[in-house]
Amino acid sequence: MRIDPSVYVIADRAFGRGRPLENLVTAAVAGGATMVQLREKEWSAGRVVEAGRWLLEVTRRAGVPLIVNDRVDIALAIGADGVHLGPDDLPVGDARLLLGPEKIIGASAATVEEALAAQAEGANYVGVGSVFPTSSKPDAGDAIGVEPLTRIKAAVEIAVVAIGGITHANAALAIRAGADGVAVISAVIGADDVAGATRRLMEAVRAARG
Secondary structure (H helix, E strand, O other), X not given: OOOOOOEEEXXXXXXXXXXXXXXXXXXHHHOOOOEEEEOOOOOOHHHHHHHHHHHHHHHHHHOOOEEEEOOHXXXXXXXXXXXXXXXXXXXXXXXXXXXXXXXXXXXXXXXHHHHHHHHHHOOOEEEEOOOOOXXXXXXXXXXXXXXXXXXXXXXXXXXXXXXXXXXXXXXXXHHHHOXXXXXXXXXXHOOOOHHHHHHXXXXXXXXXXX
């Protein structure tokens, strides 16, 4: 499945300053987000399912894939377009067996070895990071910088998405290093103007591509 991770917005209500998740995603999609991930670690499964079904209506109308963070069962329940898996989640190969060949599966990676393993198991993209220091993911560890993006992009055939501390100011560095796109939380979800922040990020990505 072809994906466009140019501006991959991770919707996490914790960074939305009290605004409804649905409003944040609607604005991000209006601003040109090319992928959206539902990331709600504090909610019950039932509440995530309810929110996911609503968000799926928004993203489907725009032709933007909706990815569920961590939970293969929730992705299946709502008919989401895919799932993103971290190192402590269901292995990519098992998720592929459950989701089938058409769904999008992303996997977190920080090294060439991890990226190659994810590709071999059936991932469509790897999220590489944390590229820059970030407060959005307390468990992200130390920033790895942009050099691993170049090495990983040279080693794999699937998409490479830079994540962690991405802002309008440094997105171009990640793209020039080899990333196919950037994944953001606070730079968009925490912005006063979510749609405008998304548009500016897309402009930075396009400019970096020349």
